[in-house]
Amino acid sequence: MLTSPRINFKGDISDARLKTLNNTIAFNKLDAESGQAGQSVRNAKKATSQAKAEISLINEIRDKNKNDEGDFLLKSSYILSGTGNELGKLLGDKYSTIANEIAEDIKNFQGKKIRSYDDVLKSINKITKNPAMVINDADKVAITNAIKSLEADDIAKNIKGISKSFAYANLAVKIENVRQKTIIGFENGDWGPLMLEVQSWVVGGLVAGGALAILSNFVAPYLALLLGIPLTAVTIAGVIIIGILASFIDDKLVDRINNELIKPAH
The missing domain is CATH 1.10.490.30 (Colicin)
Structure with a gap:
């Protein structure tokens, strides 16, 4: 069963925050997509999942604000x-x-x-x-x-x-x-x-x-x-x-x- 990753969202929807989150995804890309086992891979997948979830939330908030x-x-x-x-x-x-x-x-x-x-x-x-x-x-x-x-x-x-x-x-x-x-x-x-x-x-x-x-x-x-x-x-x-x-x-x-x-x- 798939579950949504827990994120520690603090209300920051700035471009700077989006840049940080995208950098997190890029930094962990090799480990997250490696298909290998191990703690470092699990950590990379978790960080990537959390970053993507927060980006999605930020975009949702921004879209609502625009509407x-x-x-x-x-x-x-x-x-x-x-x-x-x-x-x-x-x-x-x-x-x-x-x-x-x-x-x-x-x-x-x-x-x-x-x-x-x-x-x-x-x-x-x-x-x-x-x-x-x-x-x-x-x-x-x-x-x-x-x-x-x-x-x-x-x-x-x-x-x-x-x-x-x-x-x-x-x-x-x-x-x-x-x-x-x-x-x-x-x-x-x-x-x-x-x-x-x-x-x-x-x-x-x-x-x-x-x-x-x-x-x-x-x-x-x-x-x-x-x-x-x-x-x-x-x-x-x-x-x-x-x-x-x-x-x-x-x-x-x-x-x-x-x-x-x-x-x-x-």
């Missing part, structure tokens, strides 16, 4: 669009228009790739280093306090409500990392850690659309919180936050934010 990606993107885009429209009542029609365009891009992002770390960082710096985007101390406190009031657990639960592809604990960790690194960005002007965080999800095996949707689900509730802080802080934070999303999608969107939102607002 769920479209629905997750669609629901995430609706949430972002609604919040962007609410903030647009305060910041103007152009803000609503660009926020809706970003939401539309998110909805249609299935199968696409997010931009590279260097390109994303260059794009967000176009916005944050614009002389009109200097944040005074009082606004910086208001902006970061709003971020600190966000609960990673609550956002993770909301995401689980619209997508079943992610483990709750992993989601909460991702959201908390985004929260902390967004605070660093606003406090120190260093957006590199946040951009690396999102990039690391994709390197770890998460489809790019899923990564963008998770980030969007952090952005939307934060935009809603901005309605309760001073207008100058709302303007700066609202522009930077949608600029983060735009940076992962298309540099042309970033240029529009720079040209259409920042100058009229200051």
Whole structure:
């Protein structure tokens, strides 16, 4: 009777893990296929069987994530669009228009790739280093306090409500990392850690659309919180936050934010 090999799967579905498993199969190939007896042959066959079983499981998980990606993107885009429209009542029609365009891009992002770390960082710096985007101390406190009031657990639960592809604990960790690194960005002007965080999800095996949707689900509730802080802080934070999303999608969107939102607002 054939039985499935026991594997010690720890949730790693990254390309690096697949490479390790394929290397294990290649390393044990001669012994596993030798037809000889002995402990070394048995060990090789066991290692090969376990590696193949884990590869199959990883591919199954990846396929499921891809199938769920479209629905997750669609629901995430609706949430972002609604919040962007609410903030647009305060910041103007152009803000609503660009926020809706970003939401539309998110909805249609299935199968696409997010931009590279260097390109994303260059794009967000176009916005944050614009002389009109200097944040005074009082606004910086208001902006970061709003971020600190966000609960990673609550956002993770909301995401689980619209997508079943992610483990709750992993989601909460991702959201908390985004929260902390967004605070660093606003406090120190260093957006590199946040951009690396999102990039690391994709390197770890998460489809790019899923990564963008998770980030969007952090952005939307934060935009809603901005309605309760001073207008100058709302303007700066609202522009930077949608600029983060735009940076992962298309540099042309970033240029529009720079040209259409920042100058009229200051």
